[in-house]
Amino acid sequence: MNLDEIRSNISRLDSELLSLLAQRKALSLDVARSKLENPRPIRDQEREQALLVELVSQGRKLGLDAHYVTRIFQTIIEDSVLSQQALLQDLLNPQDSVPAISVAFLGLKGSYSNMAARKYLARFQAPLVEHNCESFQQILETVESGQAQYGILPIENTSSGSINEVFDLMQHTSLSIVGELTQPIEHCLLVATDTQVEQIKTLYTHSQPYQQCSQYLSRLGELDVKFCAASSNAMEQVARLKRHDVAALGSADGGELHGLTPLVEGLANQKQNMTRFIVVARKPIEVAEQIPAKTSFIMSTGQQSGALVEALLVLRGHGITMTRLESRPIIGNPWEEMFYVDVAGNLNSEAMQVALKELGRITRFIKVMGCYPSAEVAPTRIPPRLLSKPNTGERAEPVRPSRHYQADNTQVQVGPYVLGGDDPLLIAELNGFPDEARLQETARRVKEQGAQVLAADCFDGVDTERGMARLRQLRATAARFDLAAMTRVTSAEQVQRAAESVELLLLEASAVRNDELIGAAGRCTRPLLLELADEPEQSLSLAQHILQQGNQQLALLDTQALPLARLLDLNSQTHLPLVSRLSGDAAALPRLGEALNAAGVSGFCLAVNGDDGALEQLAHSLYRD
Ligand SMILES: O=C(O)C(=O)C[C@]1(C(=O)O)C=C[C@@H](O)C=C1
Numbered sequence: 001m002n003l004d005e006i007r008s009n010i011s012r013l014d015s016e017l018l019s020l021l022a023q024r025k026a027l028s029l030d031v032a033r034s035k036l037e038n039p040r041p042i043r044d045q046e047r048e049q050a051l052l053v054e055l056v057s058q059g060r061k062l063g064l065d066a067h068y069v070t071r072i073f074q075t076i077i078e079d080s081v082l083s084q085q086a087l088l089q090d091l092l093n094p095q096d097s098v099p100a101i102s103v104a105f106l107g108l109k110g111s112y113s114n115m116a117a118r119k120y121l122a123r124f125q126a127p128l129v130e131h132n133c134e135s136f137q138q139i140l141e142t143v144e145s146g147q148a149q150y151g152i153l154p155i156e157n158t159s160s161g162s163i164n165e166v167f168d169l170m171q172h173t174s175l176s177i178v179g180e181l182t183q184p185i186e187h188c189l190l191v192a193t194d195t196q197v198e199q200i201k202t203l204y205t206h207s208q209p210y211q212q213c214s215q216y217l218s219r220l221g222e223l224d225v226k227f228c229a230a231s232s233n234a235m236e237q238v239a240r241l242k243r244h245d246v247a248a249l250g251s252a253d254g255g256e257l258h259g260l261t262p263l264v265e266g267l268a269n270q271k272q273n274m275t276r277f278i279v280v281a282r283k284p285i286e287v288a289e290q291i292p293a294k295t296s297f298i299m300s301t302g303q304q305s306g307a308l309v310e311a312l313l314v315l316r317g318h319g320i321t322m323t324r325l326e327s328r329p330i331i332g333n334p335w336e337e338m339f340y341v342d343v344a345g346n347l348n349s350e351a352m353q354v355a356l357k358e359l360g361r362i363t364r365f366i367k368v369m370g371c372y373p374s375a376e377v378a379p380t381r382i383p384p385r386l387l388s389k390p391n392t393g394e395r396a397e398p399v400r401p402s403r404h405y406q407a408d409n410t411q412v413q414v415g416p417y418v419l420g421g422d423d424p425l426l427i428a429e430l431n432g433f434p435d436e437a438r439l440q441e442t443a444r445r446v447k448e449q450g451a452q453v454l455a456a457d458c459f460d461g462v463d464t465e466r467g468m469a470r471l472r473q474l475r476a477t478a479a480r481f482d483l484a485a486m487t488r489v490t491s492a493e494q495v496q497r498a499a500e501s502v503e504l505l506l507l508e509a510s511a512v513r514n515d516e517l518i519g520a521a522g523r524c525t526r527p528l529l530l531e532l533a534d535e536p537e538q539s540l541s542l543a544q545h546i547l548q549q550g551n552q553q554l555a556l557l558d559t560q561a562l563p564l565a566r567l568l569d570l571n572s573q574t575h576l577p578l579v580s581r582l583s584g585d586a587a588a589l590p591r592l593g594e595a596l597n598a599a600g601v602s603g604f605c606l607a608v609n610g611d612d613g614a615l616e617q618l619a620h621s622l623y624r625d
Contacts (some may be wrong), residue, residue, distance in 0.1 A: 004530050005244075009488060015028070030043075032083075032088060033087075041290050049382060055073055055074070066382075068327060070382065074380070077379075084121075085373050089288060092286050100127045100129050101126050101127070102147070103129070103151070104139045104142035104143055104147070104148040105131070105139060106134075106230050107233060108132050109130075110251075111230045111232035112185060112250075112251060112275065117130070117150075117152045117536070120179060129148075132232075132448075136153055136230050140153075140173050142279055150578035151280045154276070154443065156209070156276050157185065157273070159212040159273050160208055168328055168602045171298065171330075175282060176280065176285075177310050178285045179335070179372045181375045182275070182277070182375060184274050186264045187212060187250070187267045187273070187600075188255065188264065188274070189264045190252075190255035191263045195245070199245050200220065200223070200247045201223065202224045202245060202246045203247055203553045204237045205224050205225065206231045206233075207514060209249040210225065212273060213249060213475060216264075216269075216385055228339055234252045234589050235254060235255055236257075238260060239258040254419070257537070280370075287347070287348075288373075289349075291374075293372065293373055294345075294371070294373075297341055297343075298339065298340050298366070298367050298368055299364075300338050300367060307409035308595060311362060311613075312595060314355055320467060321343060321344045321349060322341060322563075322565055324563050327340075330334045337587070340423075352370055360502070399541075401540050401554075402542055402573060403539075410575060410576055412429050413450070414503050414527055424604060425604070426453070426484060426619055427604065428455065429581075430456040431609045439477050440477055440480075443477045448613065449621060450622075453483060453484045453503070454478045454484070459471075459488065470562070470616050471501050474501075475502055485501070486504035487505065487506065488508065489521070491514070491517055493515050496522055496524070497528040499525065501572075504529055509531040509534075512516060512538065522546040522550060522551050523551065526551075528554050529556075529561050529579060531557055543574070555579055556578050564595060567580075571599065577602045578600060578602060579602070580605070581604075582606050583607065589606075593622055594621050604618065604622075
């Protein structure tokens with residue numbers, strides 16, 4: 001067979017695969033209708049697991065590896081679940097079936113919000129009327145006034161965090177949240193002419209993508225940055241200027257609509273860059289009881305100590321899982337915050353009704369923002385015992401970081417202090433390396449305010465000898481104030497040198513790519529703090545590698561503000577102590593710290609360059625008893 005013949009055979013098979021997928025989808029919708037007649041939940045993870053195990057075994061016989069087969073079928077099942085959910089929702093909310101659907105979103109054709117809107121509303125199979133808005137406020141007004149049925153608003157991004165402006169606006173709207181969706185965001189440098197990266201002098205961008213690509217952009221040197229209301233405006237400008245020295249940040253698909261081509265792709269700081277959008281409408285919707293739902297509400301608890309924890313305990317008491325907790329200041333009431341809470345569950349369920357009533361009694365303000373189908377279809381995993389290859393006769397050893405290997409929490413000895421013990425450990429982090437006088441002054445202050453560890457980047461931007469001199473200085477200053485010292489290490493040599501003087505070594509998530517570094521860290525006898533990767537599972541396998549080398553003094557650092565629910569989950573999976581790096585509004589930190597501590601976090605890192613009182617307040621709330 002020549003290349004053309006082989007390719008035509010591949011194309012034929014691909015068409016057959018597509019037609020089989022369409023047939024499967026039609027069958028899954030038949031399943032949904034049957035589940036409606038004889039009420040049963042849409043999701044049946046036991047069935048999914050049995051399917052996957054069988055498919056993996058069939059695949060192995062055909063020479064396909066287990067991971068490949070699992071990934072493909074997890075995607076197929078996810079689509080099946082979402083299609084079934086959409087069908088049930090349409091049947092339950094017939095008012096949604098109208099001749100045309102109108103939607104308001106930020107920016108013009110090609111914006112990320114535009115693509116999210118199209119994806120979300122595709123299921124209605126009705127013509128789409130698009131309202132381009134210039135601000136989040138305008139989106140809400142367009143829906144409130146009835147000009148559009150739906151509004152799409154980005155609420156959080158895996159790289160840049162929460163979109164505070166949207167949270168603040170949601171405090172005052174009468175609209176309800178009726179849906180959510182998560183959209184992968186793939187930023188590119190888009191250009192209108194044949195040019196090179198070195199020639200780009202002006203960048204048109206919305207502030208969010210700019211933040212999300214900060215690491216790449218900082219390597220480009222001086223750029224004249226022109227901020228635009230949306231990525232689509234940025235693309236439009238670049239398309240209009242048609243100059244070799246200007247570029248826009250945006251998606252390849254969006255750029256194509258404006259005649260732009262991607263010069264560099266995959267620019268976001270975090271590889272997995274996703275934005276979660278909420279969908280708002282004037283009327284709330286009903287969510288079918290067969291499908292997993294989320295309920296969002298806002299509440300303010302008053303400032304008395306423990307008030308937030310008490311509210312969270314109400315949820316726990318009714319078996320309700322919180323998937324997100326966000327705090328925002330209340331405009332006009334300094335020092336008070338409004339909490340945004342997402343929980344898994346249907347508003348109509350009895351547990352939710354009772355919990356909300358109880359919360360109503362102990363909060364100052366509580367308002368349900370909406371109940372909507374959860375767009376997260378967590379893939380069903382095959383437990384390792386079911387995945388093991390046939391007839392090896394061996395029993396798999398539990399992995400070392402897991403609770404199956406060690407049920408009790410590991411306690412990490414950081415100088416005289418314990419991480420993972422009864423009291424949380426507080427690590428004060430310096431940004432950059434200060435001069436002698438400031439180092440002394442900061443060490444004195446943080447010790448007084450309640451920290452036990454002083455951290456500074458000794459090796460950053462200097463050669464090893466200079467790094468060693470800083471290390472000695474850090475160690476001596478920390479010791480003077482009875483603090484332990486921590487520094488970041490990025491090479492095997494730095495591990496060896498730093499282990500001579502500091503009590504805790506910080507490993508970045510990117511260490512996963514450096515076998516030598518991991519080997520050295522695993523063999524050294526100093527405690528390690530390992531930054532969690534985007535996928536915490538990846539860090540657990542790295543942890544396994546370190547523990548196997550000998551070093552058992554290991555803790556994990558969350559730098560991305562994982563939701564409480566994920567931290568709880570992680571804490572139930574591993575015995576390694578968890579540390580959270582906190583940032584943001586100083587007034588909100590004590591409550592956040594308390595909540596994280598209650599979820600099993602046993603240490604906190606906090607930047608302490610300026611003295612905004614954050615460390616003191618945090619320490620005060622954590623050590624109150
Ligand atoms: O078998 C079912 O009950 C289905 O709904 C179909 C299906 C699938 O696509 O295979 C989808 C969702 C369930 O979680 C299990 C399996």
